[in-house]
Amino acid sequence: MSPCxxxxxxxxxxxxxxxxxxxxxxxxxxxxxTAQQQLYQKLERGYAYPPALCRALVNDFWEFLQESFGDALxxxxxxxxxxxxxxxxxxxxxxxxxxxxxxxxxEAGDIEALTQYGIAELRRRKIVRMTNExxxxxxxxxxEDLAALLCSSxxxxxxxIKSLRNAGITVxxxxxxxxIGPGVSHKARIVELWLQGYEYTDLERKTGHSGASxxxxxxxxxxxxxxxxxxxxxxxxxxLTELSERVLRExxxxxxxxxDRPETQTxxxxxxxxxxxxxxxxxxxxxxxxxxxxxxx
Numbered sequence: 001m002s003p004c005x006x007x008x009x010x011x012x013x014x015x016x017x018x019x020x021x022x023x024x025x026x027x028x029x030x031x032x033x034t035a036q037q038q039l040y041q042k043l044e045r046g047y048a049y050p051p052a053l054c055r056a057l058v059n060d061f062w063e064f065l066q067e068s069f070g071d072a073l074x075x076x077x078x079x080x081x082x083x084x085x086x087x088x089x090x091x092x093x094x095x096x097x098x099x100x101x102x103x104x105x106x107e108a109g110d111i112e113a114l115t116q117y118g119i120a121e122l123r124r125r126k127i128v129r130m131t132n133e134x135x136x137x138x139x140x141x142x143x144e145d146l147a148a149l150l151c152s153s154x155x156x157x158x159x160x161i162k163s164l165r166n167a168g169i170t171v172x173x174x175x176x177x178x179x180i181g182p183g184v185s186h187k188a189r190i191v192e193l194w195l196q197g198y199e200y201t202d203l204e205r206k207t208g209h210s211g212a213s214x215x216x217x218x219x220x221x222x223x224x225x226x227x228x229x230x231x232x233x234x235x236x237x238x239x240l241t242e243l244s245e246r247v248l249r250e251x252x253x254x255x256x257x258x259x260d261r262p263e264t265q266t267x268x269x270x271x272x273x274x275x276x277x278x279x280x281x282x283x284x285x286x287x288x289x290x291x292x293x294x295x296x297x
Contacts, residue, residue, distance in 0.1 A: 066216075082137075085138050113125050143175065187217045190218075193206070
């Protein structure tokens with residue numbers, strides 16, 4: 001499939017080329033109906049703007065909203081009452097403290113995962129994504145939660161979690177985390193994999209997170225690395241980046257762990273590169289593979 005036109009945060013805007021390519025997709029309606037595409041149509045039909053100007057405006061609007069509101073902007077999210085992370089095992093279900101938690105049931109990349117790799121791979125992608133989202137909000141999903149969210153049996157969920165674990169991917173469900181401890185956040189894990197040489201497409205498939213989410217994590221890490229290079233204190237960096245104390249310390253650990261390794265110098269050059277005239281760093285522009293795909297769009 002030919003790549004779609006993308007904005008700096010990796011969010012797709014459907015082109016005529018992609019519309020033609022989607023004509024053979026059984027889920028083409030879901031694939032093409034996005035908030036960005038709706039805005040594009042309003043600008044084109046309501047104001048008679050030329051297509052190039054519509055794309056540029058959608059890019060600018062969406063980038064502003066992403067920077068201002070971040071994850072609160074995500075489509076396809078629902079709220080579920082998940083068990084608080086500090087609840088001990090052994091309590092009755094009705095006595096457990098729960099927290100309203102946002103999880104992403106559907107995002108644009110799920111269509112690609114379904115059409116290219118099948119329903120089992122899509123389900124595992126969602127398991128990884130939703131359990132990590134819940135973990136970041138201070139709670140853990142249970143296997144029963146996942147079965148209900150994914151319209152699957154608990155037996156299927158258990159099989160998927162085992163398959164992911166065998167592939168080296170930790171799934172932070174309530175049962176799993178009470179055995180192995182909290183570990184590192186998925187944000188730090190994704191940044192570390194990127195530093196190790198994984199491309200965006202690899203990370204999306206391996207972690208179940210969208211390109212837009214991965215982009216935000218890398219942008220946050222880039223800011224931390226630059227402030228560390230300039231000698232800022234931890235308190236100053238936390239105030240400037242508005243990152244949680246935990247994520248900030250994980251990013252600091254990654255910076256110290258990888259900044260002097262020969263094999264990661266190319267990635268650190270991108271992380272520490274100055275902003276260009278458009279106010280974006282090499283990390284924000286994406287990997288070489290991503291830039292090539294965008295250039296073809």
